[in-house]
Amino acid sequence: MPSRTIAAKELATIFKVVGHPDRVRMIEELRAGEKDVNTLVKSLDLPGPRVSQHLSLLRAHRMVEERRDGRHHFYHLSQPEIAGWITEGLNFVEGRMSVNSTAIAAARELWSTEDTSSEPT
Amino acid sequence: MPSRTIAAKELATIFKVVGHPDRVRMIEELRAGEKDVNTLVKSLDLPGPRVSQHLSLLRAHRMVEERRDGRHHFYHLSQPEIAGWITEGLNFVEGRMSVNSTAIAAARELWSTEDTSSEPT
DNA sequence: TCGCTATCTTCAAAGATGTGCAGATGTAGA
DNA sequence: TCTACATCTGCACATCTTTGAAGATAGCGA
Secondary structure (H helix, E strand, O other), X not given: OOHHHHHHHHHHHHXXXXXXXXXXXXXXXXXXXXXXXXXHHHHXXXXXXXXXXXXXXXXXXXXXXXXXXXXXXXXXXXXXXXHHHHHHOHHHHOOOOOOOHHHXXXXXXXXXXXXXXXXXO | XXXXXXXXXXXXXXXXXXXXHHHHHHHXXXXXXXXXXXXXXXXXXXXXXXXXHHHHHHHHOOOEXXXXXXXXXXXXXXXXXXXXXXXXXXXXXXXXOOOOHHHHHHHHHHHHHOOOOXXXX
């Protein structure tokens, strides 16, 4: 199989994994640093099992890593730069139809400023 | 609906659209400039209707634009920079399991050098 | 003009995959 | 044991993908 076919398949996999609103939001939540499952459940306002499933998928694709402390499971991005890359996608969202572009601008504002990731002290 | 929810939904849509190997390859093919459908069919080695369907989806999301000349339908990226953005995703592919990383490196080589897009003379 | 061919799109149906939910099952601390 | 935290399982539902056949449009030659 030619290398560009392999690469296309792998890239598509990544895109597919990120291609869900809940998961996009989870990654953006984790941009600011590690969080435990319950915190995510509350801040995303989603049922527990659902968050758990999304995390399990992200974990399977090595996009997040788990750290356990007692009964708390903390997750963090294994490649924090991925959050910035995702945000860059907003450039291709703007200018498309059926989009409230002020909402996009606001989100970009929110997500570009919070880059306090994984830099311990 | 909060702006980050809207943005997450829109972003997820983009990711989902790009989240298919055929479509990744199509976008990378179009990076070098516009091509007609038959050329894509041959270079991707895919059945015609399938290419057409993928193009139709990309068109619906304003990622490509069509130009007709006789019986030929030419397509080009409406935002050529999107190809570079997709290639950046390779950074997050490398280092994951079950991936032949030399193939990824080769693909990056291929795709990063071909940036002769939409610059007419 | 008529028929033929090439190019491309659309449609419908079957199969594959992803999602959402509810309930059961771990796991750790009190 | 009881409770809180989190995951896992199985099923119904929805969406995506693939394929083949049919439809639209444009050029070409008799």
